[in-house]
Amino acid sequence: xxxxxxxxxxxxxxxxxxxxxxxxxxxxxxxxxxxxxxxxxxxxxxxxxxxxxxxxxxxxxxxxxxxxxxxxxxxxxxxxxxxxxxxxxxxxxxxxxxxxxxxxxxxxxxxxxxxxxxxxxxxxxxxxxxxxxxxxxxxxxxxxxxxxxxxxxxxxxxxxxxxxxxxxxxxxxxxxxxxxxxxxxxxxxxxxxxxxxxxxxxxxxxxxxxxxxxxxxxxxxxxxxxxxxxxxxxxxxxxxxxxxxxxxxxxxxxxxxxxxxxxxxxxxxxx
Amino acid sequence: xxxxxxxxxxxxxxxxxxxxxxxxxxxxxxxxxxxxxxxxxxxxxxxxxxxxxxxxxxxxxxxxxxxxxxxxxxxxxxxxxxxxxxxxxxxxxxxxxxxxxxxxxxxxxxxxxxxxxxxxxxxxxxxxxxxxxxxxxxxxxxxxxxxxxxxxxxxxxxxxxxxxxxxxxxxxxxxxxxxxxxxxxxxxxxxxxxxxxxxxxxxxxxxxxxxxxxxxxxxxxxxxxxxxxxxxxxxxxxxxxxxxxxxxxxxxxxxxxxxxxxxxxxxxxxx
Numbered sequence: 001x002x003x004x005x006x007x008x009x010x011x012x013x014x015x016x017x018x019x020x021x022x023x024x025x026x027x028x029x030x031x032x033x034x035x036x037x038x039x040x041x042x043x044x045x046x047x048x049x050x051x052x053x054x055x056x057x058x059x060x061x062x063x064x065x066x067x068x069x070x071x072x073x074x075x076x077x078x079x080x081x082x083x084x085x086x087x088x089x090x091x092x093x094x095x096x097x098x099x100x101x102x103x104x105x106x107x108x109x110x111x112x113x114x115x116x117x118x119x120x121x122x123x124x125x126x127x128x129x130x131x132x133x134x135x136x137x138x139x140x141x142x143x144x145x146x147x148x149x150x151x152x153x154x155x156x157x158x159x160x161x162x163x164x165x166x167x168x169x170x171x172x173x174x175x176x177x178x179x180x181x182x183x184x185x186x187x188x189x190x191x192x193x194x195x196x197x198x199x200x201x202x203x204x205x206x207x208x209x210x211x212x213x214x215x216x217x218x219x220x221x222x223x224x225x226x227x228x229x230x231x232x233x234x235x236x237x238x239x240x241x242x243x244x245x246x247x248x249x250x251x252x253x254x255x256x257x258x259x260x261x262x263x264x265x266x267x268x269x270x271x
Numbered sequence: 272x273x274x275x276x277x278x279x280x281x282x283x284x285x286x287x288x289x290x291x292x293x294x295x296x297x298x299x300x301x302x303x304x305x306x307x308x309x310x311x312x313x314x315x316x317x318x319x320x321x322x323x324x325x326x327x328x329x330x331x332x333x334x335x336x337x338x339x340x341x342x343x344x345x346x347x348x349x350x351x352x353x354x355x356x357x358x359x360x361x362x363x364x365x366x367x368x369x370x371x372x373x374x375x376x377x378x379x380x381x382x383x384x385x386x387x388x389x390x391x392x393x394x395x396x397x398x399x400x401x402x403x404x405x406x407x408x409x410x411x412x413x414x415x416x417x418x419x420x421x422x423x424x425x426x427x428x429x430x431x432x433x434x435x436x437x438x439x440x441x442x443x444x445x446x447x448x449x450x451x452x453x454x455x456x457x458x459x460x461x462x463x464x465x466x467x468x469x470x471x472x473x474x475x476x477x478x479x480x481x482x483x484x485x486x487x488x489x490x491x492x493x494x495x496x497x498x499x500x501x502x503x504x505x506x507x508x509x510x511x512x513x514x515x516x517x518x519x520x521x522x523x524x525x526x527x528x529x530x531x532x533x534x535x536x537x538x539x540x541x542x
Contacts, residue, residue: 122280
């Protein structure tokens with residue numbers, strides 16, 4: 001028995017999320033089918049966490065147990081030829097049997113992208129929320145530090161959350177504001193805003209509710225320091241709406257002493 | 272009577288090209304339908320040139336004559352709300368009646384994008400040719416200057432070209448080689464290659480045949496100086512294959528004293 005761990009990118013636009021659903025057409029179903037086609041095995045894959053319908057991934061990690069003797073370096077190519085072009089496996093690792101994609105994960109990072117220019121960005125339309133209205137981007141940035149640390153995030157969790165505890169730790173909350181594509185003759189262009197949140201775990205809809213609340217701060221409906229009171233309320237109705245799923249991407253999953261290089265997606269240029 | 276000129280972006284993946292076809296589902300059909308919905312007029316739009324099925328545009332320009340009194344600043348938003356999300360109008364100008372998108376055009380630029388990394392780039396898969404095989408990128412770059420100037424481009428034109436003359440002038444031929452996304456642990460990653468060609472006009476399939484030939488040079492099947500002999504042959508069979516349409520994008524169309532600012536897509540950051 002081998003334990004194989006993989007990293008997968010997907011465009012979630014046309015799927016009902018990662019995890020198998022009665023309604024079908026999930027990322028998990030498609031990957032399991034391609035593994036069955038390759039090895040003949042009816043296996044279940046286990047991911048670092050589910051992602052909702054329409055949410056994307058650049059660094060989703062999953063593992064599975066297999067009897068197959070296919071050499072490690074052949075797995076990616078062999079599966080990719082059987083996968084649709086909106087799912088792509090970029091890494092395969094053989095890991096100890098004790099490794100579990102979800103239980104062994106130490107840190108997860110999500111990215112949410114807001115296009116605050118006058119017009120949508122046609123070629124990135126599937127992975128951006130387009131918000132052409134005026135935003136106080138400085139206020140949005142100032143509200144992020146209130147989220148750092150260990151808190152009960154009930155205010156930022158779906159009412160349907162089934163978790164016993166809503167206490168999570170947020171290690172990083174960072175905004176990257178890119179104005180390089182703003183046009184001189186489009187004075188209302190405000191740039192592309194990427195928000196990166198890194199924590200030990202995230203509740204259902206947590207990033208999207210944080211973003212929905214940040215947008216209300218950007219629109220002047222709330223103040224940055226309101227974040228503190230919203231957290232303290234431990235009440236979903238204290239926070240803003242749930243931002244649409246298309247802007248959300250599971251960016252990275254980190255493990256201790258394992259897959260470090262992989263999951264950091266080390267680029268040659270950053271060395 | 273007014274002459275309205277617009278700039279349009281489109282993702283050509285799901286269309287049979289720009290120009291109206293008996294088979295239907297072209298960019299032109301969709302735009303004309305949205306104008307009819309808005310003004311009630313059965314008008315024909317005229318573009319700077321057709322683009323083939325699957326080819327994209329960032330800077331396509333078209334014009335049309337209308338009796339509508341809709342103020343200029345309302346056109347973009349009004350049409351975009353009626354257009355599917357893979358077609359986006361970004362600029363509207365009122366121009367002299369003598370202006371013609373094709374006949375008045377002075378320079379056109381096409382961009383072709385090759386992803387030479389081991390894996391496809393999932394979120395740009397619709398606008399890149401994925402070529403994971405080894406490429407001599409330096410040789411490809413060295414072959415570009417042979418194309419500059421005024422030549423008979425018959426070797427690089429579709430056999431179905433109906434033009435009287437295949438003489439065209441290429442003003443610029445430039446490669447942008449971006450290795451910033453190459454991964455340390457993917458030693459076969461070679462980066463993203465954008466090739467920009469600017470000329471006074473392009474023949475049917477001209478850019479795609481140039482790219483198909485460049486790829487053969489990159490693969491070592493031909494030498495950079497072969498470009499000179501291929502041009503001289505004035506024979507389609509002397510050149511390489513036609514590269515797939517998905518990597519091609521009509522990047523910009525330039526006009527004298529008109530739309531200069533628009534069509535250069537002036538970005539604030541470049542000032």
